Amino acid sequence: MNNIARHILVSFAVVLTCSFNQLAAAPVNNKSGLPDLESLAEETAPAVVFVANTVNLEPVRKKGSFGEFISQVFGSKTSVKQIEAQEEPEKAMASGGSGFIISPDGYILSNAHVVEGADAIFIKMKDGRGFPARVIGSDKKTDVALMKIEADCDLPYLKFGNSDSVKAGQWVMAIGSPHFLEDTVTAGIISKKKRDIGMYLSYIQSDVVTNQGNSGGPLINMDGEAIGINTLLYDVNGGNTYIGMSLAVPINDAIRVAAQLKKHGRVLRGYIGVAMIEVDQDKARSLHLPPYRGLLVVDIRKGFPAEKAGLKKDDIILDYNNHPVGFRMQLTKLVGETAPGTTSRLRVMRDGKIIDLPIVISTMPESDEFKIDASW
Secondary structure (H helix, E strand, O other), X not given: OOHHHHHHHHHOOOOOOOOOOEEOOOOOEOOOOOEOHHHHHHHHHHHEEEEEEEEEXXXXXXXXXXXXXXXXXXXXXXXXXXXXXXXXXXXXXXXXXXXXXXXXXXXXXXXHHHHOOOOEEEEEOOOOOEEEEEEEEEEOOOOEEEEEOOOOOOOOEEOEOOHHHOOOOOEEEEEEOHHHOOOEEXXXXXXXXXXXXXXXXXXXXXXXXXXXXXXXXXXXXXXOOEEEEEEEEOOOOOOOOOOOXXXXXXXXXXXXXXXXXXXXXXXXXXXXXXXXXXXXXXXXXXXXXXXXXXXXXXXXXXXXXXXXXXXXXXXXXXXXXXXXXXXXXXXXXXXXXOXXXXXXXXXXXXXXXXXXXXXXXXXXXXXXXXXXXXXX
């Protein structure tokens, strides 16, 4: 830990009594028949945290010092000049995001991009307490990060909902720290249960207002349960400005990722080593395939399961373990969720004939930047 981090922890340690447990929402219907968001926010906000990500930089200084940032976030008990005097040799800067506690012993979910590149992570709770955090692991492909803080007592935490059961039109609420404005509550409805714009998961789309800094915070249902991690806002202009579409990682996916991060420090995904494209409709008709069915193999990575199983260029993959596939994301997700070492089955069309190929799934390499296609 650098001197700045040590100084901050000493200066901002707050001793408070601990009497929190799992948070449950208050009744959500008031006299108007609308959701009682006041009670919901009061019950759930103590488990939502501000995440400060500090990075040691080269001597080029950006507008706004690290000392000013920490003073603004944690209060003014420590002199900004004191911090800046220690800051000067290391040139520490900071960015911020959100997260939420998921267990009384201090595990926290957030986004991978919130903790990326950090030399130190600091957590601030709603009650003013501050803690250093340890990153257990992060997964860029799903943008999920798992952290841990140590406290002398049980911490408030959010229980999980079932993201598979959400429906369009349901009310939801977000809590986070957009633009460093902590404990900001916004609400809206689920717009679409599954928005398939990612390669490894489908997002929950809502119209809840989110901005930079909301990343990593919870999307909460009317039972006070976390059903997602707010991660993206859809912006056609590239200015990171809310325009009515926010995306969240479904909590069921986040739970699975977090379990692997806790066990392995990273996600061990299944992998077969094949580049593919969707079969166009003209080709599908000529082969008497249903619409949106089949993936054309355009290349095979040497030494990996696809080659070992006998898959060939120009084969058309129709099914994976009896699941029909027609989009790259489908196969990538299905294979990725398969435990390495598992023997699976590919059904392919080759020269007009249907054949089944057993294939032993391997572990996706940590660096999977392949030139031909992102679907390897």
